[in-house]
Amino acid sequence: MSTLFNLKNGPSRTFKPKKVAEGTKQWQLKQYAQATLGSGNLRTAVQLPEGEDVQEWIAVHVVDFFNHVNMLYGTISEFCTPTECPVMNAGPKYEFHWDDGDGQRRAAQLSAPAYVEALMTWAQTILDDEKHFPQKIGVKFPPTFMATAKTILRRLFRVYAHIYHSHFDQICALGIEAHLNTNYRHFLLFVDEFKLLSEKDLVPLEDFNNTILQETGK
Amino acid sequence: MFSRVLKSTNSGNPTPPSKEPPTTPSKTRSGHAHTKSQSQSSTAVPPSPSRIPVPTTPSSRSGMDRAGRDGYAKENVRTAPPPPSPHGDRSSYLSFLFPQQQQQQAAVSAPGTPVKVNKVAQPTIPHNPTTVSHTQQPQLQYGADEDVHMQTMRGTIDPRMLKGMPPGGAGGAMRYNPLERVQEDVHMKTVAREPAPPPKERVMQPWERELLDKAETKRKATVAQIYFLDYYFDLLGYLSARKKRLETFKVDTAERNVTGSDYNRELASYNGRERVVLRKRRTKLRVEHFRIIAQVGQGGYGSVYLARKNDSNEVCALKKMRKGTLAKMDEVKHVLVERDILTAVKTPWLVRLLYAFQDREHVYLAMEYVPGGDFRTLLNNSGVLKEEHARFYAAEMFMGVNELHKLGYIHRDLKPENFLVDGTGHVKLTDFGLATGALNPLRIDSMKNKLDQVKDQDLIFRSTLERRTMYRSMRMAEPRYADSVVGSPDYMPPEVLRGKTYTYSADYWSLGCILFEFLCGFPPFSGHTPEETWANLKNWHKVLRRPVYDRPEDLIFNLSDIAWDAVIRLIAHPKDRLSALPDVQSLPFFTPIPFSSLRARDPPFVPMLDGETDVGYFDSFESEADMAKYAEVFKKQRDVAAVEEKGGKAGRNNWVGFTFGRHVNAVPMPPRGPKPEGEPLQTIF
Numbered sequence: 001m002s003t004l005f006n007l008k009n010g011p012s013r014t015f016k017p018k019k020v021a022e023g024t025k026q027w028q029l030k031q032y033a034q035a036t037l038g039s040g041n042l043r044t045a046v047q048l049p050e051g052e053d054v055q056e057w058i059a060v061h062v063v064d065f066f067n068h069v070n071m072l073y074g075t076i077s078e079f080c081t082p083t084e085c086p087v088m089n090a091g092p093k094y095e096f097h098w099d100d101g102d103g104q105r106r107a108a109q110l111s112a113p114a115y116v117e118a119l120m121t122w123a124q125t126i127l128d129d130e131k132h133f134p135q136k137i138g139v140k141f142p143p144t145f146m147a148t149a150k151t152i153l154r155r156l157f158r159v160y161a162h163i164y165h166s167h168f169d170q171i172c173a174l175g176i177e178a179h180l181n182t183n184y185r186h187f188l189l190f191v192d193e194f195k196l197l198s199e200k201d202l203v204p205l206e207d208f209n210n211t212i213l214q215e216t217g218k
Numbered sequence: 219m220f221s222r223v224l225k226s227t228n229s230g231n232p233t234p235p236s237k238e239p240p241t242t243p244s245k246t247r248s249g250h251a252h253t254k255s256q257s258q259s260s261t262a263v264p265p266s267p268s269r270i271p272v273p274t275t276p277s278s279r280s281g282m283d284r285a286g287r288d289g290y291a292k293e294n295v296r297t298a299p300p301p302p303s304p305h306g307d308r309s310s311y312l313s314f315l316f317p318q319q320q321q322q323q324a325a326v327s328a329p330g331t332p333v334k335v336n337k338v339a340q341p342t343i344p345h346n347p348t349t350v351s352h353t354q355q356p357q358l359q360y361g362a363d364e365d366v367h368m369q370t371m372r373g374t375i376d377p378r379m380l381k382g383m384p385p386g387g388a389g390g391a392m393r394y395n396p397l398e399r400v401q402e403d404v405h406m407k408t409v410a411r412e413p414a415p416p417p418k419e420r421v422m423q424p425w426e427r428e429l430l431d432k433a434e435t436k437r438k439a440t441v442a443q444i445y446f447l448d449y450y451f452d453l454l455g456y457l458s459a460r461k462k463r464l465e466t467f468k469v470d471t472a473e474r475n476v477t478g479s480d481y482n483r484e485l486a487s488y489n490g491r492e493r494v495v496l497r498k499r500r501t502k503l504r505v506e507h508f509r510i511i512a513q514v515g516q517g518g519y520g521s522v523y524l525a526r527k528n529d530s531n532e533v534c535a536l537k538k539m540r541k542g543t544l545a546k547m548d549e550v551k552h553v554l555v556e557r558d559i560l561t562a563v564k565t566p567w568l569v570r571l572l573y574a575f576q577d578r579e580h581v582y583l584a585m586e587y588v589p590g591g592d593f594r595t596l597l598n599n600s601g602v603l604k605e606e607h608a609r610f611y612a613a614e615m616f617m618g619v620n621e622l623h624k625l626g627y628i629h630r631d632l633k634p635e636n637f638l639v640d641g642t643g644h645v646k647l648t649d650f651g652l653a654t655g656a657l658n659p660l661r662i663d664s665m666k667n668k669l670d671q672v673k674d675q676d677l678i679f680r681s682t683l684e685r686r687t688m689y690r691s692m693r694m695a696e697p698r699y700a701d702s703v704v705g706s707p708d709y710m711p712p713e714v715l716r717g718k719t720y721t722y723s724a725d726y727w728s729l730g731c732i733l734f735e736f737l738c739g740f741p742p743f744s745g746h747t748p749e750e751t752w753a754n755l756k757n758w759h760k761v762l763r764r765p766v767y768d769r770p771e772d773l774i775f776n777l778s779d780i781a782w783d784a785v786i787r788l789i790a791h792p793k794d795r796l797s798a799l800p801d802v803q804s805l806p807f808f809t810p811i812p813f814s815s816l817r818a819r820d821p822p823f824v825p826m827l828d829g830e831t832d833v834g835y836f837d838s839f840e841s842e843a844d845m846a847k848y849a850e851v852f853k854k855q856r857d858v859a860a861v862e863e864k865g866g867k868a869g870r871n872n873w874v875g876f877t878f879g880r881h882v883n884a885v886p887m888p889p890r891g892p893k894p895e896g897e898p899l900q901t902i903f
């Protein structure tokens with residue numbers, strides 16, 4: 001258990017983050033996460049809080065998952081090169097092509113890094129757009145909000161799928177597989193709770209998904 | 219630990235998982251076999267839940283059409299026939315989901331030793347009872363089984379997938395699953411031509427290992443780990459606190475007998491407040507959320523403003539840096555390190571980071587505002603410090619630098635500009651941008667070159683008085699020299715300038731130079747020109763002389779013996795230099811100083827502040843006279859901007875993990891009753 005959330009320290013002579021000392025916030029976090037995550041709490045955590053607006057609840061999660069994917073992909077982005085991943089895929093069975101929505105061209109076959117870059121830039125633009133994700137207090141969501149949210153989540157899922165299929169070894173070598181697993185589980189439980197993605201959307205990680213859903217007592 | 223155990227378990231399997239064959243786009247996208255496999259699988263064997271179902275429509279169009287329905291861009295899910303062994307080396311990603319079961323495994327197996335506990339990889343179906351249950355009721359009964367882990371793993375990682383799948387080698391595959399056969403048909407050519415490569419599991423390629431060893435890669439992983447811990451800590455804490463607030467609301471309204479429409483009104487109001495909090499949780503921190511009060515600094519890479527955060531009214535120093543400039547000057551790493559140090563800080567000796575955020579063009583660090591100005595300004599104003607004041611400030615500086623060292627960083631470029639005077643008159647260290655493991659190699663090269671170019675005859679000996687006067691006039695002419703992009707080498711130890719190995723004692727050299735300047739009014743190696751400074755640094759042991767004043771009115775400027783002793787114990791060759799705080803504390807010069815209670819002592823000077831946003835101790839960026847000091851800084855900044863080519867776009871991955879601090883950590887005031895203060899941790903479990 002001790003290394004489940006172990007923080008990897010580099011061997012560098014001058015760059016030595018301190019060991020997590022007992023009593024510090026980081027230590028507290030570690031204890032807490034070890035005690036909490038992995039049990040059934042995420043299933044409860046994704047449920048709509050009593051009295052909350054479902055769109056508001058989904059909006060905050062879409063933003064969170066965007067940030068999480070950005071963070072996770074960022075850790076392995078050096079490994080995900082046009083040479084190593086010439087096509088955005090989730091294993092050899094699923095390829096994803098990018099359509100920037102201008103209606104001019106066919107969906108383009110991009111390398112994984114180019115695809116992710118396009119995806120994240122696209123998503124960022126929408127998340128920053130007051131029309132789609134209103135940030136001002138009291139402003140309502142547009143009627144298209146649910147469709148927008150689903151599209152973003154569906155595309156974010158592909159980055160998870162690509163990481164699992166093509167970069168999981170590297171994730172393990174970096175010691176963040178537990179973090180990825182927890183986070184993906186959170187993602188899946190969330191989209192499952194509100195039926196935001198179809199089974200077909202989730203097919204590239206289907207076995208894993210079934211395990212998660214079954215294990216959390218769905 | 220457990221995942222490691224599982225991994226080693228896997229790698230020790232008699233039939234190691236195979237690596238997927240490389241994608242051949244033209245093959246994988248062929249759709250003609252799909253309908254066939256569909257019909258076969260439905261008639262022969264019900265699809266195992268672990269199987270990736272084959273799309274019902276033969277063409278990849280379906281993905282496009284469906285995707286195009288809801289809003290944004292159309293997108294394609296290109297579905298290709300399943301490969302022989304899709305998930306072979308993926309089983310370990312389940313590790314996190316089965317902590318208890320893995321614990322059992324861990325107990326019986328020595329970590330790191332390949333163990334044959336994982337029956338998953340046994341390829342033959344008769345030994346696999348779960349396949350039977352697959353056909354009946356997939357996965358539902360696993361929970362009741364004693365061997366939960368094994369069973370579930372089977373359901374997830376189909377044993378058939380874990381086979382090596384040598385071409386034509388596994389007759390068993392065809393025996394128990396017609397689906398498999400169809401897939402083999404589809405992939406036959408590919409598989410035949412490209413036999414499954416040997417399992418690559420956990421064997422990193424050299425280029426991968428090189429990347430994994432990079433400090434930057436490790437840093438990102440560490441930041442991600444902390445980020446997720448922090449996120450879940452925050453999320454679960456939020457949910458728990460929210461639950462409590464609702465309970466409080468219910469109890470409160472019940473106690474007050476609020477019913478009917480009154481109750482509904484209060485409930486709506488309560489829910490509205492919760493919604494505001496929730497919305498703020500996703501609101502990205504932007505520079506618009508700050509009101510700029512005044513500019514308080516200008517460096518080569520950006521500006522520093524005094525600002526107030528709109529919603530919380532917090533006052534902070536907002537450091538704004540252009541991504542393009544930082545990328546151009548190879549300073550991204552330095553800013554990230556600064557951010558890392560600042561987020562780790564919990565000591566009064568280092569400036570605290572409140573928020574870090576970014577937009578397309580800039581990165582921002584919102585730091586605690588330290589209103590007393592920096593030591594450059596203080597020295598420009600005071601010239602020479604009294605020995606007791608120099609002792610106090612130097613001691614505080616050592617404490618600050620020691621905190622940085624405790625975090626594992628060496629600053630290497632300490633100068634008076636890095637030390638600020640806070641509202642109480644005590645010292646804080648700021649600007650850790652250079653405190654990385656490695657200086658920019660280009661910069662080291664250029665410094666080395668400059669040292670090498672210096673000829674011995676360039677060495678000019680000047681009297682103390684001359685040097686002091688010269689330095690004063692230089693400071694008048696160019697007071698913010700060190701703020702410009704290139705910076706000044708005045709306080710840098712020779713081993714750093716030469717790119718040699720250095721230790722924590724590198725910073726003690728710099729502090730020695732600062733102490734010298736406190737006592738003498740000029741830094742020990744400053745020359746009239748940059749060349750002269752370089753010459754002085756190269757010949758530092760000849761240049762470093764105890765300043766002597768002989769004019770009667772100047773005699774008070776002469777250093778005491780213990781002060782000079784302190785200076786030369788710090789400005790010394792690395793092997794002779796003091797290198798630990800206790801050694802410094804035991805110097806006779808510092809013995810009058812109670813290091814442990816420094817911050818409780820009265821400082822020599824307490825800034826006279828007119829409120830928390832007083833910028834009187836900083837240069838005024840509205841005054842032409844003050845701005846003239848920055849002419850050089852601005853010029854260098856323009857030079858950098860002119861050659862800037864790396865725009866913001868290339869920088870996305872550079873800045874992952876930079877953002878720090880939630881926009882809103884406040885909780886709404888509950889309608890009535892006390893604010894819930896309880897531990898969020900306790901209710902969650």
